[in-house]
Amino acid sequence: MHIRDIFQTRPTTFSFEFFPPRTDRASDDLFQTIAQLQALRPSFVSVTYGAGGSTRERTHDLIVRIQRETRLTAVSHLTCVCHSRDELAGILDRYSQSGIENILALGGDLPRGRADHDRNCDAFQFADQLVAFIRAHDRAPDPRGFGIGVAGFPEGHPATPNRLKEIEYLKRKVDAGADYICTQLFFSNADFYDFRERCDLAGIDVPIVAGIMPITSKDNLARMAEMALGARFPARLLRAIGRCGDDPEGVEKVGIHWATEQCRDLLDNQVRGLHFYTLNRSNATRCIYENLGVKDSGALENRPHFASTNHPAPNDASVHVPERADRAPQV
Numbered sequence: 001m002h003i004r005d006i007f008q009t010r011p012t013t014f015s016f017e018f019f020p021p022r023t024d025r026a027s028d029d030l031f032q033t034i035a036q037l038q039a040l041r042p043s044f045v046s047v048t049y050g051a052g053g054s055t056r057e058r059t060h061d062l063i064v065r066i067q068r069e070t071r072l073t074a075v076s077h078l079t080c081v082c083h084s085r086d087e088l089a090g091i092l093d094r095y096s097q098s099g100i101e102n103i104l105a106l107g108g109d110l111p112r113g114r115a116d117h118d119r120n121c122d123a124f125q126f127a128d129q130l131v132a133f134i135r136a137h138d139r140a141p142d143p144r145g146f147g148i149g150v151a152g153f154p155e156g157h158p159a160t161p162n163r164l165k166e167i168e169y170l171k172r173k174v175d176a177g178a179d180y181i182c183t184q185l186f187f188s189n190a191d192f193y194d195f196r197e198r199c200d201l202a203g204i205d206v207p208i209v210a211g212i213m214p215i216t217s218k219d220n221l222a223r224m225a226e227m228a229l230g231a232r233f234p235a236r237l238l239r240a241i242g243r244c245g246d247d248p249e250g251v252e253k254v255g256i257h258w259a260t261e262q263c264r265d266l267l268d269n270q271v272r273g274l275h276f277y278t279l280n281r282s283n284a285t286r287c288i289y290e291n292l293g294v295k296d297s298g299a300l301e302n303r304p305h306f307a308s309t310n311h312p313a314p315n316d317a318s319v320h321v322p323e324r325a326d327r328a329p330q331v
């Protein structure tokens with residue numbers, strides 16, 4: 001299904017992200033995970049794009065397999081880094097032939113081990129150029145072209161400390177043809193609400209989907225800090241994890257509880273979509289749904305009559321809208 005139709009028909013979207021596994025065994029395990037998560041009726045799932053050649057093939061294989069073997073809508077990530085125009089056009093053609101309709105267009109980071117790679121050799125330096133390239137591709141399965149998502153960073157992207165410029169760059173991606181924004185993980189909803197308002201002020205009016213990654217272990221927390229450079233870990237969260245000492249189950253419970261409260265608050269504040277970074281496991285996501293008291297995404301959707309792209313109807317008194325980000329609940 002084209003991503004525009006998904007956003008058109010669903011007031012709130014729920015999506016799960018996977019990465020391509022390295023072995024056949026891991027691939028089978030992932031398909032079990034996908035089967036378990038399919039029961040939660042996500043609006044779509046997405047598959048990350050790796051840095052090296054063989055991982056890149058695995059993204060293609062996984063996305064095509066999801067398309068063929070499940071009823072899920074699959075969104076493939078694609079990055080600018082280490083790619084020529086011809087290579088990118090070839091990838092888009094292959095996706096078209098397999099009926100893949102949606103792409104998350106990203107800048108990408110330099111792969112480990114290729115720190116000496118000259119980015120000037122790449123066709124595109126920034127994601128807005130990739131968005132424009134995908135938009136111009138005229139062999140997509142749908143006459144509207146590919147559905148296109150882009151990344152957004154509520155707490156700021158580390159390469160652009162100037163936050164005004166950053167929003168300008170984000171707007172360029174939307175103006176180039178992006179259909180929605182999916183955010184980096186964050187742990188304080190106030191950061192998301194403020195980002196959403198800043199997007200509004202900048203005239204960015206595509207749906208903004210909130211990225212949620214529950215902490216499931218202390219190792220996982222350390223990896224997140226490394227992967228999502230600049231991410232803030234609130235003291236309240238770190239204190240709660242600290243209290244668990246050496247108890248891994250305790251850490252997982254705290255992480256899932258925190259993510260549940262984030263989701264509950266985001267849903268109360270009319271978030272347009274929740275995107276779960278699953279790390280190829282189903283447990284944490286399933287627990288969050290359980291904690292929210294629902295069997296599947298259908299039960300979590302916000303009101304069917306939604307007024308604008310990211311905000312509730314102005315005169316609906318039953319809906320609490322934080323006037324300012326600092327009045328939003330401090331989750």
Ligand SMILES: Cc1cc2nc3c(=O)[nH]c(=O)nc-3n(C[C@H](O)[C@H](O)[C@H](O)COP(=O)(O)OP(=O)(O)OC[C@H]3O[C@@H](n4cnc5c(N)ncnc54)[C@H](O)[C@@H]3O)c2cc1C
Nearest residue numbers: 048049077106107108109126127151157159160169183184
């Ligand atoms: C939801 C999500 C999914 C992701 N999936 C993947 C994945 O599958 N594979 C992967 O390798 N990485 C992935 N990433 C990581 C992402 O590729 C990196 O964080 C990357 O550094 C930024 O990507 P971007 O698409 O925002 O790049 P861009 O939009 O190109 O921005 C990169 C930096 O350049 C700045 N910038 C943008 N335009 C300009 C300009 N015209 N002039 C000067 N500066 C500019 C931006 O402000 C930012 O600091 C993902 C990130 C998110 C949030």
